[in-house]
Amino acid sequence: MLDTILPWQVVTSSVTYEDRWLRIRSDHCLTPRGVQVNPYHVIEYPDWVNVVALARETLQLVLVREYRHGRREVVTGLVSGTVEPSDAAGATDPAESAARRELCEETGYSAGEFKRLLVSYPNPANQNNLVISFLALDVVLGGDRLLDASEDIEVVLAELPEVMLRLRSGELRMQAMHVAALWSACAHIIGSDNLTAAAVALREKLVAALGVT
Amino acid sequence: MLDTILPWQVVTSSVTYEDRWLRIRSDHCLTPRGVQVNPYHVIEYPDWVNVVALARETLQLVLVREYRHGRREVVTGLVSGTVEPSDAAGATDPAESAARRELCEETGYSAGEFKRLLVSYPNPANQNNLVISFLALDVVLGGDRLLDASEDIEVVLAELPEVMLRLRSGELRMQAMHVAALWSACAHIIGSDNLTAAAVALREKLVAALGVT
Known part of the structure; x- marks a missing residue:
């Protein structure tokens, strides 16, 4: 356990699906422990x-x-x-x-x-x-x-x-x-x-x- | 207003995005009033x-x-x-x-x-x-x-x-x-x-x- 939980770094990011209804951003991430997380999909919605x-x-x-x-x-x-x-x-x-x-x-x-x-x-x-x-x-x-x-x-x-x-x-x-x-x-x-x-x-x-x- | 709210019919359906983490099914739907809804995206997740x-x-x-x-x-x-x-x-x-x-x-x-x-x-x-x-x-x-x-x-x-x-x-x-x-x-x-x-x-x-x- 790290003393404090830290955010991931985003190495690269791209939109992998997009139309009028749905937008998916896929990030290549690096955790504070150096683990690669790729891809990590984020669905981008308005509030x-x-x-x-x-x-x-x-x-x-x-x-x-x-x-x-x-x-x-x-x-x-x-x-x-x-x-x-x-x-x-x-x-x-x-x-x-x-x-x-x-x-x-x-x-x-x-x-x-x-x-x-x-x-x-x-x-x-x-x-x-x-x-x-x-x-x-x-x-x-x-x-x-x-x-x-x-x-x-x-x-x-x-x-x-x-x-x-x-x-x-x-x-x-x-x-x-x-x-x-x-x-x-x-x-x-x-x-x-x-x-x-x-x-x-x-x-x-x-x-x-x-x-x- | 219809007397009863009825489900949409699915005319065609296809998986438009899929990897290990995310699966999107996109349906071409027909509402009970005959309105075409296409595409309608459904994100398929386990419970x-x-x-x-x-x-x-x-x-x-x-x-x-x-x-x-x-x-x-x-x-x-x-x-x-x-x-x-x-x-x-x-x-x-x-x-x-x-x-x-x-x-x-x-x-x-x-x-x-x-x-x-x-x-x-x-x-x-x-x-x-x-x-x-x-x-x-x-x-x-x-x-x-x-x-x-x-x-x-x-x-x-x-x-x-x-x-x-x-x-x-x-x-x-x-x-x-x-x-x-x-x-x-x-x-x-x-x-x-x-x-x-x-x-x-x-x-x-x-x-x-x-x-x-």
Whole structure:
């Protein structure tokens, strides 16, 4: 064991696959112990976002169901997407702009105060991007949905405590980034002492549902 | 909106990149509305595992720190890895075998009862694999570590409530699959009414730390 874990050096680097959808960079690396690692593939993605969106007053969770071809399954999950170059225009937080845009495009919900909930790595071994999760406690229906021609997205409203119980039991299966965001949202709501009256009511339901005595 | 969300048909499919480390399958798809999606890349990976391993008696969390070249950062996380073909030999649960093997190889901890905590998708849009998370409440040090030549892994023991507080505040940044597994472990421990005395003590510390009153 070295005293300190040091980064690898990159000896050479080239893009070995690239099209509109996917970009793979392949590095020839040298570890601090002098071991050659070649090739080491890194999939270069823009940052991703997702949002735990709770509707104003009811605090129902806004979920989407869509077909995900990687698994060839219809999967329920959070609104999510990619930070696009256009999200940076005039934005103090391009990730928040992306989350607001994706929420409106996929569901028609908008407005509300967006709070950064979690910054996480989708896969720090093989991808270069981050995933940024937001909590929005008071979104409202009213924007125009805008789906790609290939997208078919069903909007589902659900009670957050029930979703967490179904996740905990394994009955509901979601992608890991959404599971992380949802539990982080619950931890935030349960631990916060600065909540609206509606959120305090939600907190009480969450605490009761999760069996915390 | 269609009444039911249907899967895409695959018209043709070919492997467009393949080496020892990475395999990309590119499908020409047809959506239920008749839209051509071509190419749609799927990264084919084996299933992945990770483990929330708590040491016997102390219930300290066994973490690893290592350099992750995708992000070019040293990242703290759970023991994790890939389900290998050899993990299936004689195993009722190849994923559990993989988790036990990875835990021993990376840290020297072994034994204990492993419980499936969470099955999740790393990325159901673009990858075909699952990630299976385990909770092991009573691992002990004693096995032989076995690291690849390119690996340099530091083992870190930590108090679970403190790790969760640092994750919640954003001070500690982990990969999303590990965040999901850790919160799922806490939800399991907090919600379970069938815990050992040591786990009940941990539960009380978790509930106190997370501000649940």
